[in-house]
Amino acid sequence: MKLWPAGPLYQALLAIAAATAVAFGGYFVYRSWFADNPACATGVSKRGPQNECVGVTDGAFFYNNNKLRKIFDLIRDENSSAEKAAQEQNSSPATIALMIPMTSGNPAEQAEQVEQVKGAYLGQYHANHKAFTQPPIRLLLANPGRGYKQWRVVADQLEKATSDDNLRAVVGINISLPETKAAIGHLTRKNIPVVAGPMTADDIANDKDHLHRYPGLARVAPSNSDQADALAFYSKDIKPAETMVIEDSRDGDNYLESLRKRFEKLAEGAPRAPETFISPPDFNDEGYLANTFDQMVPDICTSPAKTIYFAGRPVQLRQFLFELGERSCNKHYTVITGSHAATLTVDEKFTAHWDALTKSKGITLRYAALAHPDAWGDNSTETTGGSKAAFQELTKQLPKAGAKPSDLVDGRIIVTYDAVVTAVKGIRMNAMDKVKMPSLAQVASSWPRLHGEKRVQGASGWICLDQYGNPYNKAVAIVHLDPRKKTAVFDRIAWPRHRAPDADCSILNEE
Missing domain, CATH: 3.40.50.2300 (Response regulator)
Structure with a gap:
């Protein structure tokens, strides 16, 4: 008994099916081998x-x-x-x-x-x-x-x-x-x-x-919290009423999220709400944020802020500093941020423009570094x-x-x-x-x-x-970027608990 027809139409359909199978099979072989699994090395x-x-x-x-x-x-x-x-x-x-x-x-x-x-x-x-x-x-x-x-x-x-x-x-x-x-x-x-x-x-x-x-x-x-606490200890004379937070509100970035929370806490009492922006999904992309920061600058100038807490990644920090440097108001600003700012010291787009931090621009960039060679160097006290x-x-x-x-x-x-x-x-x-x-x-x-x-x-x-x-x-090394020396200059060590650890390096019961 014949289960399938054997006429010309059947043969044509069979050929199409075979070709389709080969094509799909070839695609999956290509995808599994060339797209996802060509050996670069062992x-x-x-x-x-x-x-x-x-x-x-x-x-x-x-x-x-x-x-x-x-x-x-x-x-x-x-x-x-x-x-x-x-x-x-x-x-x-x-x-x-x-x-x-x-x-x-x-x-x-x-x-x-x-x-x-x-x-x-x-x-x-x-x-x-x-x-x-x-x-x-x-x-x-x-x-x-x-x-x-x-x-x-x-x-x-x-x-x-x-x-x-x-x-x-x-x-x-x-x-x-x-x-x-x-x-x-x-x-x-x-x-x-x-x-x-x-x-x-x-x-x-x-x-x-x-x-x-x-x-x-x-x-x-x-952690970001410890960095912020150390910065608060170092900058204890900063008045919250003279602060402002500039923050990246992009979701899905744990560094940004924790930095936002800590900086908003440090700036409790600031007269103005945080200025926000959203960076690209890949935070290394330049995007169009230079224009966004340019639009922020007039509001920063009219605020009583002298200290700006910046919760953002390095590319966006660079863009912000460049735009803030072009402001029309004659005010000095200290920009404080987290440890990822250290990337600016190897960022060619920043190091070609150290003048963004010269005295004439009136900007000091200070951050909590993960480490610095002068923290425990020969001059450490x-x-x-x-x-x-x-x-x-x-x-x-x-x-x-x-x-x-x-x-x-x-x-x-x-x-x-x-x-x-x-x-x-x-x-x-x-x-x-x-x-x-x-x-x-x-x-x-x-x-x-x-x-x-x-x-x-x-x-x-x-x-x-x-x-x-x-x-x-x-130990948290507090540093600032010096446009004359073109490097990160060590300010001092600050401690998250506002005091140095004891000689035994013991963990205190602080419950």
């Missing part, structure tokens, strides 16, 4: 709408960023040395992964990426050569793509590395975004310890109301909260990474170095007696112990972690 493949090379490498692949090539080569060599040292001792190296975006079309971001990789390498080098105990440390380089959009692919690779490569901590996490929040949540739920570096958003953390929101998360940089010796440990090693002291000004080398040093301490505290390789849980359990005598002697200052994994009363 462990690295093209993903997403921009076909970025994302994944995890030991330094063999530099993510199409030639600026990373030299430092990646150094990391690959150091990894080989760590493996050799472990073999000689009949053991295995422990692995740490630096997870930050390593592809970008923005020159300022590219420069920051290189700095952070250098900081991670110097932390690894210090662990293996200057403070050598067991186990030796390997460093993997994990690129989750621009804006962490491909974080899940990388997170799955890192989870596999916990068994294949003795991965014991992920460090870095340099931008406070919903994607980084999701990545940290996923990694910590998989019991992978995370040490965040330059991340500052208030809500990507554990606290007394959310004890286990991110189990195994530690942070080394002061602080007796607690950090040490010159710990900072010098980093500066002595800078040539190993092809870095120089001026590269430390924006703080990213320092803070990423400290994140690795913290992760290494958590690993090695548990590699004792018969335990050559601590478990993930043992490493995560170390974070609440890192205070008192067990504090981390960070190059950015003492890192004294509280019971939630947050840095307690961490």
Whole structure:
């Protein structure tokens, strides 16, 4: 019995169906192979709408960023040395992964990426050569793509590395975004310890109301709240009636959200409501906000404001400063903002126009830096909260990474170095007696112990972690941009709790 006709019409329909199947099949093969999975290198493949090379490498692949090539080569060599040292001792190296975006079309971001990789390498080098105990440390380089959009692919690779490569901590996490929040949540739920570096958003953390929101998360940089509290201590003579808030009201940016809240609190009593703007979805885009800021300036001039709290990202800050510099009113303004302002020191569009901050323009830009080389340099007068010796440990090693002291000004080398040093301490505290390789849980359990005598002697200052994994009363370097020296100049250290920590680096009961 014939189930299907065999005439010319049937044959034509069959041919069309076959061609369609081949076309769709070819499309899905093309999409799965060429669009989402052409190998860039072992462990690295093209993903997403921009076909970025994302994944995890030991330094063999530099993510199409030639600026990373030299430092990646150094990391690959150091990894080989760590493996050799472990073999000689009949053991295995422990692995740490630096997870930050390593592809970008923005020159300022590219420069920051290189700095952070250098900081991670110097932390690894210090662990293996200057403070050598067991186990030796390997460093993997994990690129989750621009804006962490491909974080899940990388997170799955890192989870596999916990068994294949003795991965014991992920460090870095340099931008406070919903994607980084999701990545940290996923990694910590998989019991992978995370040490965040330059991340500052208030809500990507554990606290007394959310004890286990991110189990195994530690942070080394002061939060936006701590920065604001330190700025309030430094600027205690500022009158709220002479302030104004300029804020980015774009949704989906944890850094902006927490900065808005803190600056609005500092400006309670200001006579005028905040002036708002909305930045592009990609905060590195220039957009059309220069015109928006130009329209704001007359209202700023007619206000009693002398201090402006700016809750925004660096590109928008640059645009605002340029427009404020063209105002018609003869008033001096101090613009205060968060730590991401450090990007201006490597932003070519800003550094070509330092005159935006000259005396004739009447603008001072001051911000809470994550770290600054003068905070704990030779002229430091602080007796607690950090040490010159710990900072010098980093500066002595800078040539190993092809870095120089001026590269430390924006703080990213320092803070990423400290994140690795913290992760290494958590690993090695548990590699004792018969335990050559601590478990993930043992490493995560170390974070609440890192205070008192067990504090981390960070190059950015003492890192004294509280019971939630947050840095307690961490030193905040207050700086301003100096157009004469064309750099960020250190003003002083300020403390979130308005006093330096005690000599024991103890966590006070402040309930």
